[in-house]
Amino acid sequence: MIIDVNACLGHYPFRALRHNTAETMLAHLDRNGIDRAVVSSLHAVFYRDAHRGNEELQAATRAHRNRFVPVATINPRYVGWERDLAEAVERWKMKAVMLVPEHHGYALNDDHGRAALKRIADYGVPVALMQRFEDRRQRHAWDKAEDLTSTALLEAAKAFPTLKFLLLNWLGLDGARMVEAGLKGRCLVDFARMQVVYRKDVPRLIETLGVEALAFGSHLPFDYVAPSLIKLANIELLRPAEREAIAWKNAARFLGLE
């Protein structure tokens, strides 16, 4: 069993993507032996009204809820966002809420960011934070987003001590500082950009945050899936007792999946 916690559906404005519709991604998951994918909407990142992207995501995944775990994307600068959030979490039962402050024009620690984080914490669902969608060194002229920083993450973690964090596509996380910020036991980090062997980012995070903090993620459809399959195979080879937790159990528990 594998649950991929780092996937998106939809088009990206700056590069052609494959496997980015529900049907083509399902076929891709099947080819790669992945049972379920936690997906957010790329359209919700770029539409003025992010919730239209959530509506599309809900429609696209409704028939495949045994395979897709949809994640809402909320823009706290947009009128009526609280109602959008309520619809996503209460009516559609979405399991996490993504914030993209760099794309929607705010910061996690300004009035918009704090309001969104508080409301998400009140619902008891995790906030999903994607450090970046693409490497900034290849950015399109219209792509102004910077990577989310560890400093902003740790500040948010300290300000909202009950909020859970789903951290996607991150690199450079300092486990000791995350523990100090109270994130141990309330974060799930995917390993799409990390290494099991050589740089050993994954073993280092396990030492500080515990194996329960790590999850399989591939950053579909931007990236190839096989790099993450290799990391999982290396965990199975070198740390076999931790394979199941990272492959799917941690994700299932963290997101409350059946």
Add this chain to the structure above:
Amino acid sequence: MKLDRRDFLKSAAAGLGAAGLAATTASVASAAGASSAQTVTRGPVGLPQDWRALRKFDVHNHVFLSGRRGNSDWTDVDNLIEAAGVLGIERLFCSRPITAGVLANIEAVREVNDTVIAAMRRHPRQIFGYCFVQPGTGAAALAEIDRCLDAGMIGIKLYNQFKYTDPAVYPIAEKCIQRGIPFLGHSAFLTDPKTLALQPKTSHALDFCALSQRYPELILIMGHVNGGGDWEWAIKGLRECSNVYIDTSGSVLEDDTIEACVRHLGHQRVLFATDATMEGCVGKMLAAEITAEQREDIFWRNFQRILDRRRA
């Protein structure tokens, strides 16, 4: 997760079974004699069943060794070797460039090359060296290439101190032609103004094309297609320059990269490499929708042909 060899073999045996372990370790141990008759056997889902045993040469990697004498800290080098063992990478072709645009003097250049030579001696069947040279050191750079080749290195590595269209680079290229060795160059087509400002002399595909057109017999490798920068631009920029190879390394793991290299350049111009993103870059190769024969050529055979062109 520091493993000594005994721990690794114990873990590997538990995870792979005896047959799998034999395949994995054999690919590392048989540097000179591995079979060329390997095919990809794709399992029902996921990775090919025999992916660790597929022969692989990593043509662009590095050794980061502090000090060059007996008391050196070998942790990074040993981690590199351990990772290569796990991933079935038989040979690592490594350099240690001086980065950040630093115009190092020849003593500093010799020192970094000495660390590569030390790593080659510590792991003689796995680590092979590229000689880093800084064209601004003039005749001393050419002498350094000879010194490195005499010590067993197989090629040269340039970083971003000079654009490869700069005449200062020409004697280096001519030396490579004379010795029949590959010239591996750092590259990127940087579209982010902040990054570009930090490395304004980084060469891109059209710079490689220009050097190749001046020296058609030069064995020129454009480093790390996924090392940062617009890789689609980089690949398309090489289409008209049939003498330039491209290596697959880099930390960016974006879907369709390998297929785009093969589609636009032909698979015989593509060389497998990791540049320290070892799991990711093996994964890109296994995921790519190419034939088993193309994959095998890219994994090692194309570079073996380059090595075979060296002259004494």
